[in-house]
Every structure is written in structure tokens, then in C-alpha cells.
Amino acid sequence: MPRIPTSLLLKAYRENSLLPILLKECRSLDSARNELRWLRERAVRDVQEHSRQATRTRQGWRTRLRAMCHKRSRGVPLQYILGDQPFGxxxxxxxxxxxxxxxxxxxxxxxxxxxVRQMAVETCKDSPSPSGSKRPLRILDLCTGTGCIALLLHALLAPQFERIQIMGVDLSPIALNLAQRNLEHNIGLDVLDRRAREEIQFHRGDVLRRNGIANPSTGTSAGGDAIPTVEELLSQHTTQSERDSKSSDGSPLPKIDLLISNPPYISHSDFHNGTTSRSVRLFEPRLALVPRTDTNIDSNAISQEGDKPEDIFYRRILELSQDVQASLTILECGDKMQAERVVEMFRGNSPALGDGGETDGVFTAEVWPATEEDCLANGFHVRDGSRCVIIRKGGC
Structure with missing residues (x-):
């Protein structure tokens, strides 16, 4: 990491004695100024909430602010210090x-x-769900983490859809606890409709494991495992009426309108070779960043010859997308090259997708944003940075 010029440190110190501390991580004076402002606001608010004495408030927030700046200088992500992050x-x-x-x-x-709104208009102009039936709009969010995707989707779609069912799945109990807190927190802030309490559910599940389907009447796993598969969760939480009205293909799983996921996608080498920032490496959970290899999964059974280890989640999720007959699948990828590999997985001849390349032409896959205009309009770097893969039925 390049050394910070002494002249910049002196300039920062003359402006505020805390700015040089933040420069260790921020690397630019403008960035340090912004972070100092946010940290000061949070320090004042935190102390005010815990003290009713004005003199203690004036003294306390300065002490807290300095401690927060030193924590930031050690690489602790700003969001962990502030305690929150805007998302929509x-x-x-x-x-x-x-x-x-x-x-x-x-x-x-x-x-x-x-x-999703476009799909609803094109396929069922007079119905509250894209399927043309009175059933709810169904969304499956895999590797849900904080629950941010599930919660924002509900906030954006609730005005247009009378009924929504969103299931967020994650392996981490810590993440699921936080996702539930975020649900209640945003209802309390009145930025999320109260119906979200009934329409969003977060469950612990193993996205990669795929052995066995749960018995829907008992809710037990065929293999007896403590952490259910996604198929088991869907089977357990399918209502009797949904089971009675299953499609003619005999699938025990409900149809999903939108399957969306931001899975772990960083390679082991990129995690350690400096490509991944120090702050992310040291403080954010490796489980959510790098696909795991453990005794609970058979990576050889999921992957195919030529697959990169960091792409293992995509092969598995593409299989799930077919099993739940997802009308729309959106997968976040680390960069354009990885997104293009996922598109090739979809188009390829694989057990997860069946024969026929693009599933007999019914579905299409694309990398988004693809054009320079789309990248600039949506805040993406034209060449570098993440992309997503969008898979949808023709005409959606």
C-alpha cells in the first residue's frame, strides 16, 4: 500500500486532529472528511441516547468519536462501526x-x-400475480445475509402485488437473526409495510447440499440432517392447497416467480493475494465470500469438468432454478468473466438444465449491465467490478 505523503497528513491534522487517523484506511482527504462527519453524527446520537445530562453529552461524544476513528484506522468496516447501511x-x-x-x-x-413488474404486465394484465392465478407472488432469496434483498423487494413490490411470499435462506444463524431484526427495524421505521411480517420468512438452510426431500407432513429430512436443503425447506413450507394444486409434472416444489441470490463467489486465491481488500479479508465473514468445501457437500457431485471452484454455487442454483420452474432468476457475480461463465453453464448441456442448450429456447440468459450506457446509468465501472446474470422466460 502506498505511503501517505507527509504533506497530506499535515494538511489533515491542521484541519482536524482525527483526520490523519482516518487517512490510514480512507487514503484520501475527501473520503476521510465524509467518514469523520458520519462518525461524529453517530457518536453524538449514541451518547445522547444513553445520557440525559448535557455536560456528559458534550464530553462523552468526543471520547466515543476518537475511539471509533481508531477502530476505523485498524480496518474495521465503517458499516460495522456505524451499525447500519442505507439500502434503497x-x-x-x-x-x-x-x-x-x-x-x-x-x-x-x-x-x-x-x-417482476414487467413480467406481471406482460403475462397477466388482470391478475395480481405473474402466473395468471390468484396465488401470491413467490420469491426465493438464497444466501440472504442481512435480508436486504428480500426486504427491499417487498418494499418495492408490495404496492403492486396484493400478496407476496418471500423466503430468505442462509446457512448462518447470525445472519438469520440479523435479517429478522432488520425486518422489524424497518417496519418500525415505517419504510416497510407491516404485512411484511407475514409475507417474509427467513430460514436456515444449506444451499449447496441437495440430498433428500423433506416429508411435508412431518417436516423431517429424508437424510435426518439438522440443516435442511432448499428443497426440504420449500417442501416443508408449502401449504396443503399448494400441494393439491401442483403442476402436472408432479414436482413437490412450488413454482417460484423470482429466484435471486448473491452467493459466495470469491476464489481462494483472490481472497488471499491482495485482490480482496484488507478490510473485507479481516472483518467480513469468509463464509459469505468464499465457497466452502466441507464434509457436508460433495463438490464433485455439483461441479462439472471445467468448472472453477468459486463457481460452485451457480451450478447448484441453476439446478434449483429449473426445479422450481423459476420464471426469473437473477444471480450476482464477481465480475464480467464470472458472469459469462454462468451464462455458459446455463446454455451448456448439463444435468442441471437438461438437453437443449437454452432449455429448448424457452429461456434466455444475459449479463447485466452489458452496455457502457447501462453501466454508467447504474453506477457500474464499464470494465471492472461485479455483474449479474439474468435468466428469464422468453417474452418476460
Missing amino acids: DLEILCRRGVLIPRSDTESYTYEAARL
């Missing part, structure tokens, strides 16, 4: 052990909501 109109609580929401993910969520 929502305020998403953040804590150690759960991935911090990114602006890219926010952009993909807005695009997902736009496509």
Missing part, C-alpha cells in the same frame, strides 16, 4: 459476522423489481 429507502443493520450490503446488490435488486 431501507436502513439495514450491520454487525460482525454478516456480509455488508453493497451498492451493486442494491442496483440488481431494483432491476429485479422492475423485471
Whole structure:
């Protein structure tokens, strides 16, 4: 990391003695100024909430602010110190052990909501759901983390849809606890409709594992495992009426209108070689960043020859997308090259998708944003940075 010029440190110190501390991590004076303003606001608010004495408030917030700046200089992410991150109109609580929401993910969520509304208009102009029936709009959010995607989708779509069912799935109990807190927090802020309490559910599940389907009458796993698969969760939480009205293909799983996911996608080498920032490496959960390899999954059974280890979640989620007959699938990827590999997975001849390339031409896949104009309009770097893959039925 380049050394900060002494002249810049002196300039910062003359302006505010805390700015040089923040420069260690911020690297630019403008960035340090912004962070100092946010940290000061939070320090004052925190002390005011815990003290009714004005003199203690004046003294206390300065002490707290200095401690927060030193914590930031050690690389602790700003969101963990402040305790929250804006995500659309929502305020998403953040804590150690759960991935911090990114602006890219926010952009993909807005695009997902736009496509769902478009799908509803094109396929069922007179019905409250894209299927043309009276059933609710069904959304499956895999690797939900803070719950930010599920919550923002509900906030964006609730005005247009009478009924919504959103299931957020994650392996981490810490993440699921925070997702539930975020649900209540944003209802309390009145930025999320109260019906979200009934329409959003967060469940612990193993996205990668795929052995067995739960018995819907008992809710038990066929393999007896403590952490259910996504199929088991969907089967357990499908109502009797939904089971009675299953499609003619005999699938035990409900049809999903939107399957969306920001899964772990960083390679082991990129996590350690400096490509991943120090702050992310040291403080954000590796489980949410790098696909795991453990005894609970058989990566060889999921992957195919030529797959990169960091792409393992995509192969599995594409399989799930087919199983739940998802009308729209949106997958966040680390960069354009990874997104293009996922498109090729979709188009390829694989057990997860069946024969026929693009599933007999019914579905199409694209990388988004693709054009320079789309990148600039949505705040993406034209060449570098994340992309998403959008898979949808023709005509959606």
C-alpha cells in the first residue's frame, strides 16, 4: 500500500486532529472528511441516547468519536462501526459476522423489481400475480445475509402485488437473526409495510447440499440432517392447497416467480493475494465470500469438468432454478468473466438444465449491465467490478 505523503497528513491534522487517523484506511482527504462527519453524527446520537445530562453529552461524544476513528484506522468496516447501511429507502443493520450490503446488490435488486413488474404486465394484465392465478407472488432469496434483498423487494413490490411470499435462506444463524431484526427495524421505521411480517420468512438452510426431500407432513429430512436443503425447506413450507394444486409434472416444489441470490463467489486465491481488500479479508465473514468445501457437500457431485471452484454455487442454483420452474432468476457475480461463465453453464448441456442448450429456447440468459450506457446509468465501472446474470422466460 502506498505511503501517505507527509504533506497530506499535515494538511489533515491542521484541519482536524482525527483526520490523519482516518487517512490510514480512507487514503484520501475527501473520503476521510465524509467518514469523520458520519462518525461524529453517530457518536453524538449514541451518547445522547444513553445520557440525559448535557455536560456528559458534550464530553462523552468526543471520547466515543476518537475511539471509533481508531477502530476505523485498524480496518474495521465503517458499516460495522456505524451499525447500519442505507439500502434503497431501507436502513439495514450491520454487525460482525454478516456480509455488508453493497451498492451493486442494491442496483440488481431494483432491476429485479422492475423485471417482476414487467413480467406481471406482460403475462397477466388482470391478475395480481405473474402466473395468471390468484396465488401470491413467490420469491426465493438464497444466501440472504442481512435480508436486504428480500426486504427491499417487498418494499418495492408490495404496492403492486396484493400478496407476496418471500423466503430468505442462509446457512448462518447470525445472519438469520440479523435479517429478522432488520425486518422489524424497518417496519418500525415505517419504510416497510407491516404485512411484511407475514409475507417474509427467513430460514436456515444449506444451499449447496441437495440430498433428500423433506416429508411435508412431518417436516423431517429424508437424510435426518439438522440443516435442511432448499428443497426440504420449500417442501416443508408449502401449504396443503399448494400441494393439491401442483403442476402436472408432479414436482413437490412450488413454482417460484423470482429466484435471486448473491452467493459466495470469491476464489481462494483472490481472497488471499491482495485482490480482496484488507478490510473485507479481516472483518467480513469468509463464509459469505468464499465457497466452502466441507464434509457436508460433495463438490464433485455439483461441479462439472471445467468448472472453477468459486463457481460452485451457480451450478447448484441453476439446478434449483429449473426445479422450481423459476420464471426469473437473477444471480450476482464477481465480475464480467464470472458472469459469462454462468451464462455458459446455463446454455451448456448439463444435468442441471437438461438437453437443449437454452432449455429448448424457452429461456434466455444475459449479463447485466452489458452496455457502457447501462453501466454508467447504474453506477457500474464499464470494465471492472461485479455483474449479474439474468435468466428469464422468453417474452418476460
